[in-house]
Amino acid sequence: MAAVRICTLSGNMQALQVSISKAINRVTINSQKLSKIHALLITSGLGRSVFFAGKLISKYSYVTDVTSCLLIFRSMMHTGNVYLWNSIIRACTHNKMYAKALDMYSELRGERLIADTHTFPSVISACAGLLDIEMGESVHNHVKELGFGSDVYIGNALIDMYARLGDLGKAHTVFEEMARKDIVSWNSLIFGYSANEYWVEALEMYNQLRGIGIVPDLFSVSSVLPACGGVLAFNDGEIVHGLVHKIGIGKDVLVSNGLLSMYRKFGMLMEFRRIFDEMIVRDVVSWNTFVCGLSESGLFEESIMFFKRMVSVFKPDLLALTSIFRACSNSGDLRLGKYAHDYMKKCGTVTDTVASNVLIDMYGKHGDLLSSRNVFDQLTSKDRVSWNSIISCYILHSCSEEWVKLFKMMKMKTQPDSFLLVMLLSQGTHLGNKSLGIQLHCELMKMGFDADIFIGNALIDMYAKCGNIEDSNYLFRTMKCRDNVTWNTMIVSSVHSGNCFRGMELAAEMRVAGVLPDATTMLCVLPLCSLVAAKRQGKELHGCIYKLGFDSDVAVGNALVEMYSKCGNMKNCLRVFELMKTKDVVTWTALISAYGMYGEGQKALSTFHAMEATATAPDHIVFIAVLFSCSHSGLVEEGMACFNNMKNVYNIEPRREHYACVVDLLSRSGRLSEAEQFILSMPIEPDASIWGALLSACRRSTDTSIAERVSERIISINSNDTGYHVLVSNIYASLGRWDKVKTVRKSIQDKGLEKDPGCSWIEIQNKVYVFGVGTNVFAQYEEVRKLISELSDLMAKEGYVADLECVLHDIEEDDKRSMICGHSERLAIAFGLLNTKAGTPLQVMKNLRVCGDCHTVTKYISKIMKREILVRDANRFHLFKDGVCSCKDHW
């Protein structure tokens, strides 16, 4: 500007022109400076120069001052100069005044002026902006008539126009016909495919671009990222991500938002978080994507936390509010939801359909049906989702009259979709209503919804839960496509139907099928690992969880703690526990149970007290764990104190399970008559489980009268649980009452009950070997047999005498002896000894409780063979070392 002033003063016109020209070029978005230059031009007499008028129009256009553009243009009228026309059309298009731009174009043609190549790009963009197909095609024809078909800028504009009009065929044709293409041509086409969700084509074009060696830019990248996310092209996505760093566009908001959104679609939480963390500039989109992504992954609390951080920087828009309603509907925080709702009302966007639909759901999930209904009634444009949401609220709260009424109303306005049917189906499943399920299955087949994957999944679940595992399998096999939920459902169904092996198999098949597991998959498979003590699979899952970023999920963490403890890996169990950022009652319960199973009663108690110190409210389940731990460590007084505190301090009414634990606690410590008195003084009716707890302790007592009394009680209760019948039968056997044994066994048979066959298993070099009672078909049977008999001799020298009372059959002594030796845990241990190097610790699992003689024998073996042997039975762990067991014979 200083230079301009000097030139003006000196009167050197040529120098003045040059300096003004330079000054104009430098002006960016500062409209004040622009008006000064404009004034200078007028005073210096250069105002009528076409060159400067064009420059000014273009500059005013950039500061969105179209009025000034038009004023300048009109003041230059009848110059007949196309350059000026181009400037004004460009200015209009640039400021989204598309109709005005097209008016100017018509005016230009009316003036019989010939448009040039610079005219068309903005005219074409204007057609695209107005979504005016007819006009667009007519302009395209005009371009052809004038022979401008080979102009790169016009071609690019045409590609972009057809893409925005959704006609990718034409866009591609224009692209193909272009003799010369630049990066913008490619970008326009990739963007077009991507914006219209032709993910595969977008990716293909991007890869073609890469194939011919052109380096993509920021726009190519931000167009292809949604496509990678859309088709879950993990490899392509990661390659693009790599390229972003290589060409240094990682700092760009558009690009990093694209990456953020892609990893969100991939479900890769860890990368998703990292991208967000490392962003230098974050806009509303970044925040919305992040908050919404967290919520989508079930991390509602965290989503709320980031929402709160977001609103300290940005005013939340409708999208952000919608996300937070969703998070609130799935977390306990209804207050925040209500607060945000009030805020939305103040902003005057109450009637937004999407947001209102989430609100209906939010209030419904929190049981506030009235508010749900209010939002629904006030909604001016209800769509299918609105109807589904309000109806599902009533279904969820079993208000059948109300939902049927609404359902009828809905059918008058809009066609019901599969969503409602899925909801009904699952509700029927939860209520165990099989006939409703089958009826719905027929209905939805008539309606043609049977190919819907959600319907399929719900049906599989329905049949499995109703006990038709065959039908459920059939549906699974014949399904056209399966997703992670399908697999999760199948895995859980197999486990519930008692087929753990099938569950494991399905988990492996799922992986082979390339279906990405989600947090729920982990929650389905981890308990399975815990159940069968699948150490290796468990660890692999942990790795997977870490990689996919599910480790911040509390439920997943809890499942990991349990898995490690049940697999005998206390070290990792503790490590996971300690690393968990948020812990809930379940987390603490898992660790307390773990200590309980290892007979570490004191540690269990101190863990419980540590939990109390964190102000985590105990529930009735954590007390079961604490009582169990005390009972397995002989901490009678401490256990009783907890039992009393539960009621007096925490106001939790003891349930049957708690009473059973106390009975167990007392009787395990030999206080049998006290236990009996306790049962008789309980405020609830004792059932087989309560008497059973007492009876199992009677086996180690000499007081036969109490055993007989309790046995009679259990039989009179007439339970259908095989376990208690077997227990009674065993007690009679140990008392030598073979007549009674026969009666009980007959009653078991009459009832058609089956005894759980005992089995043990051991994992050696990633292979699991299973042994049942009297198994004699495995490869090394003879060697195992020989080893057991050699060990018997060695043990006899140490003073071992077989405790034949553990064999509860009415057979000869010798047969008893050989039967004991065939107990599955013994076979597994011997097999382990044969197949591992000296000194290697062994780990054996058993589905039932370990018998007294096997317990003694294992102690001897640990001493003689100098091995640590960890045995997990149905109840707890026994660590045998140097002739003693960690349970101190208290199990």
Place this chain on the structure above:
DNA sequence: CTAGGGTTAG
């Protein structure tokens, strides 16, 4: 580049 309802786990 960002927002809504359905299935699985607990």
